[in-house]
Amino acid sequence: MPRAAKETPIRVLIAKPGLDGHDRGAKVVARALRDAGMEVIYAGLRQTPEEIVRAALEEDVDLIGLSILSGAHMALFPRILTLLKKEKAGNIPVFAGGIIPDEDARRLKKAGIRAIFGPGTSLEEIVTTARQLARGSA
Amino acid sequence: MTRAPALPAAARAIVSGDRRALARVISAVENDDPASVPILRALYPRTGRVPVIGFTGPLGVGKSSLINALVAHLRARGETVGILAVDPSSPFSGGSVLGDRIRLERKADDPGVFFRSMASRGESGGVAATTREAARLLDAAGFDHVLIETVGSGQVDVAIQEIASTSVVVLVPHLGDEIQTLKAGMFEIADVFCVNKADLPGADVAKRDLADLVTLGMRRDGWAPAIVTTSTTDGTGIDELWSAIAAHEQYLVQSGVRERQERRRLTHEIVGLVRERVGIELTAELEEDPKLRRLIDQVVDRSMDPRTAATRLYEGRGSRRRPDR
Ligand SMILES: Nc1nc2c(ncn2[C@@H]2O[C@H](COP(=O)(O)OP(=O)(O)OP(=O)(O)O)[C@@H](O)[C@H]2O)c(=O)[nH]1
Ligand SMILES: [Mg+2]
Numbered sequence A: 001m002p003r004a005a006k007e008t009p010i011r012v013l014i015a016k017p018g019l020d021g022h023d024r025g026a027k028v029v030a031r032a033l034r035d036a037g038m039e040v041i042y043a044g045l046r047q048t049p050e051e052i053v054r055a056a057l058e059e060d061v062d063l064i065g066l067s068i069l070s071g072a073h074m075a076l077f078p079r080i081l082t083l084l085k086k087e088k089a090g091n092i093p094v095f096a097g098g099i100i101p102d103e104d105a106r107r108l109k110k111a112g113i114r115a116i117f118g119p120g121t122s123l124e125e126i127v128t129t130a131r132q133l134a135r136g137s138a
Numbered sequence B: 001m002t003r004a005p006a007l008p009a010a011a012r013a014i015v016s017g018d019r020r021a022l023a024r025v026i027s028a029v030e031n032d033d034p035a036s037v038p039i040l041r042a043l044y045p046r047t048g049r050v051p052v053i054g055f056t057g058p059l060g061v062g063k064s065s066l067i068n069a070l071v072a073h074l075r076a077r078g079e080t081v082g083i084l085a086v087d088p089s090s091p092f093s094g095g096s097v098l099g100d101r102i103r104l105e106r107k108a109d110d111p112g113v114f115f116r117s118m119a120s121r122g123e124s125g126g127v128a129a130t131t132r133e134a135a136r137l138l139d140a141a142g143f144d145h146v147l148i149e150t151v152g153s154g155q156v157d158v159a160i161q162e163i164a165s166t167s168v169v170v171l172v173p174h175l176g177d178e179i180q181t182l183k184a185g186m187f188e189i190a191d192v193f194c195v196n197k198a199d200l201p202g203a204d205v206a207k208r209d210l211a212d213l214v215t216l217g218m219r220r221d222g223w224a225p226a227i228v229t230t231s232t233t234d235g236t237g238i239d240e241l242w243s244a245i246a247a248h249e250q251y252l253v254q255s256g257v258r259e260r261q262e263r264r265r266l267t268h269e270i271v272g273l274v275r276e277r278v279g280i281e282l283t284a285e286l287e288e289d290p291k292l293r294r295l296i297d298q299v300v301d302r303s304m305d306p307r308t309a310a311t312r313l314y315e316g317r318g319s320r321r322r323p324d325r
Helices: A024-035 A049-058 A073-086 A102-111 A123-134 B009-015 B019-030 B036-046 B063-076 B131-140 B158-162 B178-189 B203-216 B238-255 B257-288 B290-300 B306-315
Strands: A011-017 A039-047 A063-068 A094-098 A115-117 B052-056 B081-087 B096-098 B113-119 B145-149 B166-171 B192-195 B226-229
Touching: A011 A024, A011 A049, A011 A073, A024 A039, A024 A063, A024 A094, A024 A123, A024 B096, A039 A049, A039 B113, A049 A063, A049 A073, A049 B019, A049 B113, A063 A073, A063 A123, A073 A094, A073 A102, A094 A123, A102 A115, A115 A123, B009 B019, B009 B036, B009 B131, B019 B036, B019 B113, B019 B131, B036 B131, B052 B063, B052 B158, B063 B081, B063 B145, B063 B166, B063 B238, B081 B096, B081 B131, B096 B113, B113 B131, B131 B145, B158 B178, B158 B257, B166 B238, B192 B203, B192 B238, B203 B226, B226 B238, B238 B257, B257 B290, B257 B306, B290 B306
Parallel strands: A011 A039, A011 A063, A039 B096, A063 A094, A094 A115, B052 B145, B052 B166, B081 B113, B081 B145, B166 B192, B192 B226
Antiparallel strands: none
16 A cells, blocks of 8 residues: 655664663663654663563664663673574664773674764764664664 | 465464564554555454553653553463553654653563554654554464553543553542643543552542542443552552453443444544545645646635635546556
Protein backbone atom coordinates (compact mmCIF):
# COMPACT_ATOMS: atom_id res chain seq x y z
CA MET A 1 0.00 0.00 0.00
CA PRO A 2 1.49 3.37 -0.89
CA ARG A 3 2.36 5.37 2.13
CA ALA A 4 4.19 8.63 2.62
CA ALA A 5 7.89 8.27 1.99
CA LYS A 6 9.96 9.80 4.74
CA GLU A 7 13.37 9.34 6.19
CA THR A 8 13.36 6.89 9.04
CA PRO A 9 14.81 8.20 12.30
CA ILE A 10 17.97 6.64 13.69
CA ARG A 11 17.24 4.55 16.79
CA VAL A 12 19.98 4.55 19.39
CA LEU A 13 20.21 2.82 22.77
CA ILE A 14 21.92 4.79 25.50
CA ALA A 15 22.86 2.67 28.48
CA LYS A 16 25.06 2.86 31.52
CA PRO A 17 26.70 -0.38 32.43
CA GLY A 18 28.51 -0.66 35.74
CA LEU A 19 27.68 0.35 39.25
CA ASP A 20 28.26 4.09 39.43
CA GLY A 21 25.12 6.08 39.99
CA HIS A 22 25.64 9.18 37.87
CA ASP A 23 23.84 9.48 34.59
CA ARG A 24 23.99 13.20 34.00
CA GLY A 25 26.41 12.85 31.12
CA ALA A 26 24.40 10.06 29.52
CA LYS A 27 21.23 12.17 29.78
CA VAL A 28 22.90 15.19 28.19
CA VAL A 29 24.04 13.03 25.28
CA ALA A 30 20.57 11.46 25.01
CA ARG A 31 18.98 14.89 24.69
CA ALA A 32 21.54 16.06 22.15
CA LEU A 33 20.84 13.01 19.99
CA ARG A 34 17.11 13.61 20.32
CA ASP A 35 17.57 17.21 19.24
CA ALA A 36 19.42 15.87 16.23
CA GLY A 37 16.27 13.95 15.30
CA MET A 38 17.15 10.53 16.70
CA GLU A 39 14.95 8.21 18.73
CA VAL A 40 16.90 7.57 21.88
CA ILE A 41 15.99 4.59 24.01
CA TYR A 42 17.25 5.47 27.42
CA ALA A 43 17.85 2.27 29.35
CA GLY A 44 19.08 3.87 32.55
CA LEU A 45 21.62 3.01 35.19
CA ARG A 46 23.39 -0.14 36.27
CA GLN A 47 22.59 -2.26 33.26
CA THR A 48 24.30 -5.61 32.90
CA PRO A 49 25.82 -6.46 29.50
CA GLU A 50 23.06 -9.06 29.05
CA GLU A 51 20.35 -6.46 29.68
CA ILE A 52 21.95 -3.99 27.31
CA VAL A 53 22.20 -6.50 24.48
CA ARG A 54 18.65 -7.68 25.05
CA ALA A 55 17.39 -4.09 24.97
CA ALA A 56 19.33 -3.38 21.79
CA LEU A 57 17.74 -6.36 20.05
CA GLU A 58 14.18 -5.75 21.26
CA GLU A 59 14.40 -2.10 20.35
CA ASP A 60 16.04 -2.96 17.04
CA VAL A 61 18.49 -0.09 17.35
CA ASP A 62 20.93 1.13 14.73
CA LEU A 63 23.49 2.14 17.31
CA ILE A 64 24.49 1.63 20.95
CA GLY A 65 26.04 4.31 23.17
CA LEU A 66 27.60 3.30 26.48
CA SER A 67 28.48 5.67 29.26
CA ILE A 68 30.78 4.70 32.09
CA LEU A 69 32.59 6.35 34.97
CA SER A 70 33.23 3.42 37.25
CA GLY A 71 36.39 2.13 35.58
CA ALA A 72 34.87 -1.25 34.81
CA HIS A 73 34.94 -0.62 31.06
CA MET A 74 37.69 -3.14 30.32
CA ALA A 75 35.50 -5.90 31.71
CA LEU A 76 32.08 -4.72 30.55
CA PHE A 77 32.60 -3.37 27.02
CA PRO A 78 34.27 -6.45 25.52
CA ARG A 79 31.58 -8.59 27.14
CA ILE A 80 28.88 -6.53 25.42
CA LEU A 81 30.67 -6.88 22.08
CA THR A 82 30.97 -10.61 22.57
CA LEU A 83 27.30 -10.99 23.44
CA LEU A 84 26.31 -8.94 20.39
CA LYS A 85 28.39 -11.20 18.17
CA LYS A 86 26.86 -14.25 19.78
CA GLU A 87 23.42 -12.89 18.86
CA LYS A 88 24.60 -12.24 15.29
CA ALA A 89 24.25 -8.54 16.00
CA GLY A 90 27.91 -7.67 15.81
CA ASN A 91 27.07 -5.24 13.01
CA ILE A 92 25.40 -2.80 15.45
CA PRO A 93 28.03 -0.11 16.03
CA VAL A 94 28.90 0.65 19.65
CA PHE A 95 30.38 3.91 20.88
CA ALA A 96 31.34 4.90 24.40
CA GLY A 97 31.82 7.92 26.54
CA GLY A 98 33.17 8.53 30.00
CA ILE A 99 36.46 8.40 31.79
CA ILE A 100 38.59 5.97 29.85
CA PRO A 101 42.41 6.17 29.88
CA ASP A 102 44.09 6.44 26.46
CA GLU A 103 45.73 3.03 26.64
CA ASP A 104 42.35 1.40 27.45
CA ALA A 105 40.70 3.38 24.67
CA ARG A 106 43.19 2.02 22.17
CA ARG A 107 42.54 -1.52 23.27
CA LEU A 108 38.78 -1.09 23.28
CA LYS A 109 38.84 0.30 19.77
CA LYS A 110 40.83 -2.70 18.69
CA ALA A 111 38.21 -4.89 20.32
CA GLY A 112 35.52 -3.22 18.24
CA ILE A 113 34.24 -0.14 20.08
CA ARG A 114 33.83 2.22 17.15
CA ALA A 115 34.31 5.59 18.87
CA ILE A 116 35.31 6.75 22.33
CA PHE A 117 34.55 10.20 23.67
CA GLY A 118 36.42 11.66 26.60
CA PRO A 119 34.92 14.16 29.06
CA GLY A 120 35.84 17.21 26.95
CA THR A 121 34.17 16.10 23.71
CA SER A 122 31.66 18.52 22.20
CA LEU A 123 28.08 17.33 21.77
CA GLU A 124 28.34 18.31 18.13
CA GLU A 125 31.16 15.86 17.59
CA ILE A 126 29.24 13.10 19.36
CA VAL A 127 26.13 13.73 17.28
CA THR A 128 28.06 13.81 14.00
CA THR A 129 29.95 10.62 14.78
CA ALA A 130 26.81 8.88 16.02
CA ARG A 131 25.01 9.71 12.80
CA GLN A 132 27.89 8.50 10.65
CA LEU A 133 28.12 5.26 12.61
CA ALA A 134 24.37 4.62 12.38
CA ARG A 135 24.28 5.34 8.66
CA GLY A 136 27.26 3.14 8.10
CA SER A 137 29.54 5.87 6.77
CA ALA A 138 32.21 5.93 9.45
CA MET B 1 -12.97 -21.78 5.27
CA THR B 2 -10.14 -21.89 2.77
CA ARG B 3 -6.85 -23.37 3.71
CA ALA B 4 -4.41 -20.86 5.21
CA PRO B 5 -1.67 -19.98 2.72
CA ALA B 6 1.93 -20.55 3.71
CA LEU B 7 3.23 -17.77 5.94
CA PRO B 8 6.03 -15.49 4.73
CA ALA B 9 9.33 -16.35 6.43
CA ALA B 10 9.26 -13.36 8.78
CA ALA B 11 5.70 -14.14 9.84
CA ARG B 12 6.64 -17.75 10.47
CA ALA B 13 9.60 -16.61 12.56
CA ILE B 14 7.40 -14.34 14.67
CA VAL B 15 4.87 -17.11 15.30
CA SER B 16 7.63 -19.51 16.28
CA GLY B 17 8.90 -17.11 18.96
CA ASP B 18 11.82 -15.44 17.19
CA ARG B 19 12.07 -12.15 19.09
CA ARG B 20 14.60 -10.67 16.74
CA ALA B 21 12.23 -11.15 13.82
CA LEU B 22 9.46 -9.60 15.90
CA ALA B 23 11.62 -6.57 16.68
CA ARG B 24 12.54 -6.12 13.03
CA VAL B 25 9.01 -6.34 11.76
CA ILE B 26 7.89 -3.80 14.38
CA SER B 27 10.54 -1.47 12.91
CA ALA B 28 9.23 -2.14 9.42
CA VAL B 29 5.75 -1.21 10.63
CA GLU B 30 7.05 1.94 12.29
CA ASN B 31 8.89 2.93 9.14
CA ASP B 32 5.89 2.33 6.86
CA ASP B 33 8.05 -0.19 5.07
CA PRO B 34 5.91 -1.89 2.40
CA ALA B 35 7.63 -5.16 3.34
CA SER B 36 5.50 -5.20 6.50
CA VAL B 37 2.23 -5.33 4.58
CA PRO B 38 2.26 -9.00 3.51
CA ILE B 39 3.53 -10.01 6.96
CA LEU B 40 0.69 -8.20 8.71
CA ARG B 41 -1.74 -9.67 6.22
CA ALA B 42 -0.51 -13.20 6.87
CA LEU B 43 -0.58 -12.78 10.64
CA TYR B 44 -3.94 -11.05 10.90
CA PRO B 45 -5.97 -14.28 11.29
CA ARG B 46 -3.84 -15.06 14.36
CA THR B 47 -4.66 -11.81 16.09
CA GLY B 48 -7.55 -10.58 18.22
CA ARG B 49 -6.97 -13.34 20.75
CA VAL B 50 -5.52 -11.52 23.71
CA PRO B 51 -6.43 -8.64 25.99
CA VAL B 52 -4.75 -5.36 25.12
CA ILE B 53 -4.49 -3.23 28.23
CA GLY B 54 -3.81 0.47 27.80
CA PHE B 55 -2.32 2.64 30.54
CA THR B 56 -2.67 6.35 30.27
CA GLY B 57 -2.55 9.36 32.56
CA PRO B 58 -0.54 12.47 33.37
CA LEU B 59 3.24 12.65 33.33
CA GLY B 60 5.03 10.78 36.08
CA VAL B 61 2.04 9.22 37.82
CA GLY B 62 3.67 5.79 37.70
CA LYS B 63 2.41 4.16 34.52
CA SER B 64 5.72 2.46 33.76
CA SER B 65 6.18 1.41 37.38
CA LEU B 66 2.70 -0.13 37.41
CA ILE B 67 3.39 -2.01 34.20
CA ASN B 68 6.59 -3.32 35.73
CA ALA B 69 4.68 -4.46 38.83
CA LEU B 70 2.02 -6.15 36.70
CA VAL B 71 4.68 -7.88 34.62
CA ALA B 72 6.11 -9.38 37.83
CA HIS B 73 2.60 -10.36 38.92
CA LEU B 74 1.82 -12.06 35.61
CA ARG B 75 5.22 -13.74 35.27
CA ALA B 76 4.78 -15.24 38.74
CA ARG B 77 1.65 -16.91 37.35
CA GLY B 78 3.56 -18.14 34.34
CA GLU B 79 1.85 -15.79 31.89
CA THR B 80 3.74 -13.94 29.19
CA VAL B 81 3.60 -10.22 28.42
CA GLY B 82 4.40 -8.01 25.47
CA ILE B 83 4.71 -4.29 26.22
CA LEU B 84 4.65 -1.22 23.99
CA ALA B 85 5.57 2.12 25.53
CA VAL B 86 4.81 5.22 23.47
CA ASP B 87 6.54 8.53 24.08
CA PRO B 88 6.15 11.78 22.15
CA SER B 89 8.37 12.79 19.26
CA SER B 90 9.64 16.33 19.35
CA PRO B 91 7.65 18.44 16.91
CA PHE B 92 10.85 20.35 16.17
CA SER B 93 13.55 17.78 15.63
CA GLY B 94 11.38 14.69 15.17
CA GLY B 95 13.60 13.03 17.75
CA SER B 96 12.54 11.52 21.03
CA VAL B 97 13.86 10.26 24.34
CA LEU B 98 12.11 7.01 25.16
CA GLY B 99 12.58 6.45 28.87
CA ASP B 100 9.90 4.03 29.97
CA ARG B 101 12.26 1.10 29.77
CA ILE B 102 14.12 2.32 32.84
CA ARG B 103 11.39 0.95 35.13
CA LEU B 104 11.49 -2.53 33.65
CA GLU B 105 12.96 -5.13 35.97
CA ARG B 106 13.07 -8.67 34.69
CA LYS B 107 15.50 -11.46 34.34
CA ALA B 108 17.66 -10.59 31.34
CA ASP B 109 17.05 -14.02 29.84
CA ASP B 110 13.30 -14.19 30.43
CA PRO B 111 11.69 -14.92 27.05
CA GLY B 112 8.23 -14.34 28.54
CA VAL B 113 8.59 -10.56 28.43
CA PHE B 114 9.12 -8.36 25.39
CA PHE B 115 9.43 -4.59 25.77
CA ARG B 116 9.43 -2.14 22.91
CA SER B 117 9.59 1.66 23.05
CA MET B 118 7.87 3.62 20.31
CA ALA B 119 8.00 7.28 19.40
CA SER B 120 4.66 8.82 18.49
CA ARG B 121 6.19 10.24 15.29
CA GLY B 122 3.78 13.10 15.06
CA GLU B 123 0.55 11.27 15.75
CA SER B 124 -1.72 13.14 18.10
CA GLY B 125 -3.94 11.38 20.57
CA GLY B 126 -1.11 9.74 22.42
CA VAL B 127 -0.87 6.55 20.44
CA ALA B 128 1.21 6.11 17.35
CA ALA B 129 -0.82 5.00 14.36
CA THR B 130 1.49 2.07 14.09
CA THR B 131 0.96 1.02 17.71
CA ARG B 132 -2.13 -0.89 16.73
CA GLU B 133 -0.21 -2.92 14.19
CA ALA B 134 2.68 -3.45 16.60
CA ALA B 135 0.17 -4.72 19.18
CA ARG B 136 -1.12 -7.20 16.62
CA LEU B 137 2.40 -8.46 16.07
CA LEU B 138 2.77 -9.09 19.80
CA ASP B 139 -0.56 -10.87 19.74
CA ALA B 140 0.52 -13.07 16.83
CA ALA B 141 3.83 -13.74 18.58
CA GLY B 142 1.81 -15.52 21.23
CA PHE B 143 2.07 -13.30 24.31
CA ASP B 144 -0.77 -13.89 26.77
CA HIS B 145 -1.20 -10.17 27.40
CA VAL B 146 -0.32 -6.98 25.59
CA LEU B 147 0.22 -3.85 27.68
CA ILE B 148 0.51 -0.38 26.15
CA GLU B 149 1.71 2.77 27.89
CA THR B 150 0.73 5.97 26.15
CA VAL B 151 2.17 9.45 26.21
CA GLY B 152 1.68 10.96 29.64
CA SER B 153 0.71 14.27 28.20
CA GLY B 154 -1.77 15.23 30.88
CA GLN B 155 -4.31 15.41 28.11
CA VAL B 156 -6.76 12.78 27.20
CA ASP B 157 -5.27 9.89 25.37
CA VAL B 158 -8.50 9.06 23.68
CA ALA B 159 -6.80 7.22 20.87
CA ILE B 160 -5.96 4.39 23.25
CA GLN B 161 -9.59 3.30 23.24
CA GLU B 162 -9.24 2.54 19.56
CA ILE B 163 -6.64 -0.09 20.44
CA ALA B 164 -7.01 -1.27 24.02
CA SER B 165 -9.73 -3.65 25.15
CA THR B 166 -9.32 -2.27 28.67
CA SER B 167 -8.10 1.26 29.35
CA VAL B 168 -6.59 2.04 32.74
CA VAL B 169 -6.39 5.72 33.63
CA VAL B 170 -3.66 6.28 36.20
CA LEU B 171 -3.88 9.19 38.60
CA VAL B 172 -2.20 10.21 41.85
CA PRO B 173 -3.50 11.84 45.05
CA HIS B 174 -3.87 15.62 45.05
CA LEU B 175 -4.64 16.08 41.41
CA GLY B 176 -6.48 19.28 42.17
CA ASP B 177 -7.24 21.15 38.99
CA GLU B 178 -6.04 18.35 36.87
CA ILE B 179 -9.12 16.33 37.67
CA GLN B 180 -11.16 19.04 36.01
CA THR B 181 -9.33 18.70 32.75
CA LEU B 182 -9.63 14.95 33.00
CA LYS B 183 -13.36 15.10 33.29
CA ALA B 184 -13.73 15.93 29.64
CA GLY B 185 -12.60 12.72 28.05
CA MET B 186 -10.97 10.46 30.60
CA PHE B 187 -14.24 9.38 32.10
CA GLU B 188 -15.41 8.03 28.83
CA ILE B 189 -12.31 5.98 28.22
CA ALA B 190 -11.46 4.74 31.72
CA ASP B 191 -12.55 1.18 32.32
CA VAL B 192 -10.41 1.14 35.44
CA PHE B 193 -9.14 4.07 37.46
CA CYS B 194 -5.92 3.52 39.30
CA VAL B 195 -4.96 5.95 42.06
CA ASN B 196 -1.25 5.23 42.32
CA LYS B 197 1.25 6.41 44.95
CA ALA B 198 -1.18 5.39 47.67
CA ASP B 199 1.80 5.44 50.02
CA LEU B 200 1.54 9.23 49.84
CA PRO B 201 -1.15 11.03 51.86
CA GLY B 202 -4.50 11.76 50.24
CA ALA B 203 -5.13 8.56 48.29
CA ASP B 204 -8.40 7.82 50.07
CA VAL B 205 -9.71 11.31 49.45
CA ALA B 206 -8.75 11.03 45.80
CA LYS B 207 -10.55 7.71 45.56
CA ARG B 208 -13.69 9.19 47.12
CA ASP B 209 -13.61 12.23 44.83
CA LEU B 210 -13.21 9.96 41.85
CA ALA B 211 -16.06 7.72 42.99
CA ASP B 212 -18.31 10.80 43.13
CA LEU B 213 -17.34 11.81 39.63
CA VAL B 214 -17.71 8.30 38.29
CA THR B 215 -21.27 7.97 39.59
CA LEU B 216 -22.08 11.27 37.89
CA GLY B 217 -20.69 10.07 34.60
CA MET B 218 -22.74 8.01 32.19
CA ARG B 219 -21.37 5.10 30.23
CA ARG B 220 -23.22 3.92 27.21
CA ASP B 221 -21.92 0.39 27.51
CA GLY B 222 -23.21 -0.12 31.04
CA TRP B 223 -19.84 -0.77 32.66
CA ALA B 224 -19.19 0.96 35.98
CA PRO B 225 -15.47 1.79 36.06
CA ALA B 226 -13.58 0.25 38.95
CA ILE B 227 -11.37 2.43 41.17
CA VAL B 228 -8.26 0.80 42.60
CA THR B 229 -5.57 2.34 44.81
CA THR B 230 -2.02 1.10 44.32
CA SER B 231 1.53 1.72 45.38
CA THR B 232 4.37 0.36 43.34
CA THR B 233 6.81 1.18 46.11
CA ASP B 234 5.21 -1.21 48.64
CA GLY B 235 3.22 -3.39 46.23
CA THR B 236 -0.20 -2.45 47.57
CA GLY B 237 -3.12 -3.06 45.26
CA ILE B 238 -1.29 -4.65 42.35
CA ASP B 239 -3.35 -7.86 42.65
CA GLU B 240 -6.53 -5.80 42.88
CA LEU B 241 -5.54 -3.78 39.84
CA TRP B 242 -5.11 -6.92 37.80
CA SER B 243 -8.39 -8.34 39.11
CA ALA B 244 -10.19 -5.17 38.07
CA ILE B 245 -8.68 -5.40 34.60
CA ALA B 246 -9.60 -9.07 34.34
CA ALA B 247 -13.14 -8.32 35.50
CA HIS B 248 -13.55 -5.80 32.72
CA GLU B 249 -12.20 -8.23 30.16
CA GLN B 250 -14.72 -10.79 31.35
CA TYR B 251 -17.50 -8.24 31.17
CA LEU B 252 -16.57 -7.42 27.58
CA VAL B 253 -17.02 -11.02 26.52
CA GLN B 254 -20.11 -11.83 28.53
CA SER B 255 -22.00 -8.66 27.68
CA GLY B 256 -21.29 -8.86 23.98
CA VAL B 257 -19.69 -5.41 24.14
CA ARG B 258 -16.43 -6.78 22.85
CA GLU B 259 -17.95 -7.80 19.56
CA ARG B 260 -19.53 -4.40 19.00
CA GLN B 261 -16.30 -2.70 20.10
CA GLU B 262 -14.31 -4.73 17.58
CA ARG B 263 -16.68 -3.96 14.78
CA ARG B 264 -16.67 -0.24 15.48
CA ARG B 265 -12.90 -0.09 15.72
CA LEU B 266 -12.18 -2.08 12.65
CA THR B 267 -14.61 0.09 10.72
CA HIS B 268 -12.69 3.18 11.93
CA GLU B 269 -9.44 1.56 11.01
CA ILE B 270 -10.53 0.69 7.48
CA VAL B 271 -11.99 4.14 6.87
CA GLY B 272 -8.81 5.67 8.27
CA LEU B 273 -6.67 3.63 5.90
CA VAL B 274 -8.75 4.67 2.93
CA ARG B 275 -8.58 8.30 4.03
CA GLU B 276 -4.82 8.07 4.34
CA ARG B 277 -4.49 6.55 0.90
CA VAL B 278 -6.78 9.06 -0.77
CA GLY B 279 -4.90 11.86 0.98
CA ILE B 280 -1.57 10.63 -0.30
CA GLU B 281 -2.88 10.19 -3.83
CA LEU B 282 -4.47 13.61 -3.96
CA THR B 283 -1.38 15.28 -2.55
CA ALA B 284 0.75 13.61 -5.21
CA GLU B 285 -1.67 14.59 -7.98
CA LEU B 286 -1.70 18.18 -6.79
CA GLU B 287 2.05 18.28 -7.01
CA GLU B 288 2.24 16.63 -10.42
CA ASP B 289 -0.70 18.03 -12.35
CA PRO B 290 -0.44 21.70 -13.49
CA LYS B 291 -4.22 21.87 -14.07
CA LEU B 292 -4.77 21.03 -10.43
CA ARG B 293 -2.24 23.57 -9.30
CA ARG B 294 -4.36 26.15 -11.13
CA LEU B 295 -7.30 24.99 -9.02
CA ILE B 296 -5.31 25.93 -5.95
CA ASP B 297 -4.41 29.29 -7.53
CA GLN B 298 -8.10 30.01 -7.86
CA VAL B 299 -8.68 29.31 -4.21
CA VAL B 300 -5.71 31.45 -3.30
CA ASP B 301 -7.05 34.43 -5.29
CA ARG B 302 -10.52 33.89 -3.84
CA SER B 303 -12.21 33.04 -7.13
CA MET B 304 -13.12 29.60 -5.80
CA ASP B 305 -13.88 28.45 -2.27
CA PRO B 306 -12.01 25.49 -0.72
CA ARG B 307 -15.06 23.22 -0.61
CA THR B 308 -15.78 23.60 -4.30
CA ALA B 309 -12.14 22.90 -5.08
CA ALA B 310 -12.23 19.85 -2.81
CA THR B 311 -15.32 18.51 -4.61
CA ARG B 312 -13.66 18.96 -8.03
CA LEU B 313 -10.51 17.31 -6.82
CA TYR B 314 -12.33 14.41 -5.21
CA GLU B 315 -14.77 13.77 -8.03
CA GLY B 316 -12.11 13.95 -10.72
CA ARG B 317 -10.05 11.36 -8.93
CA GLY B 318 -11.01 8.22 -10.83
CA SER B 319 -10.77 9.78 -14.29
CA ARG B 320 -7.27 11.10 -13.66
CA ARG B 321 -6.00 7.68 -12.59
CA ARG B 322 -2.89 6.66 -14.42
CA PRO B 323 -3.46 3.53 -16.49
CA ASP B 324 -0.46 1.75 -14.98
CA ARG B 325 -2.19 1.26 -11.64
N1 LIG C 1 5.79 7.34 46.20
C1 LIG C 1 5.59 6.65 45.08
N2 LIG C 1 6.30 6.94 43.98
C2 LIG C 1 6.05 6.21 42.86
C3 LIG C 1 5.09 5.17 42.82
N3 LIG C 1 5.06 4.66 41.57
C4 LIG C 1 5.98 5.35 40.86
N4 LIG C 1 6.59 6.28 41.64
C5 LIG C 1 7.63 7.23 41.22
O1 LIG C 1 7.10 8.16 40.33
C6 LIG C 1 8.07 8.53 39.35
C7 LIG C 1 7.52 8.31 37.95
O2 LIG C 1 7.28 6.93 37.76
P1 LIG C 1 7.04 6.30 36.31
O3 LIG C 1 6.64 4.89 36.52
O4 LIG C 1 8.22 6.56 35.47
O5 LIG C 1 5.82 7.18 35.83
P2 LIG C 1 5.19 7.31 34.36
O6 LIG C 1 3.77 7.64 34.54
O7 LIG C 1 5.51 6.10 33.57
O8 LIG C 1 6.00 8.54 33.80
P3 LIG C 1 6.01 9.08 32.29
O9 LIG C 1 6.12 7.89 31.39
O10 LIG C 1 7.22 9.96 32.24
O11 LIG C 1 4.74 9.85 32.12
C8 LIG C 1 9.30 7.68 39.64
O12 LIG C 1 10.20 8.45 40.37
C9 LIG C 1 8.75 6.54 40.46
O13 LIG C 1 9.71 6.00 41.33
C10 LIG C 1 4.37 4.90 44.03
O14 LIG C 1 3.52 4.01 44.10
N5 LIG C 1 4.66 5.66 45.12
MG1 LIG D 1 6.50 5.98 31.73
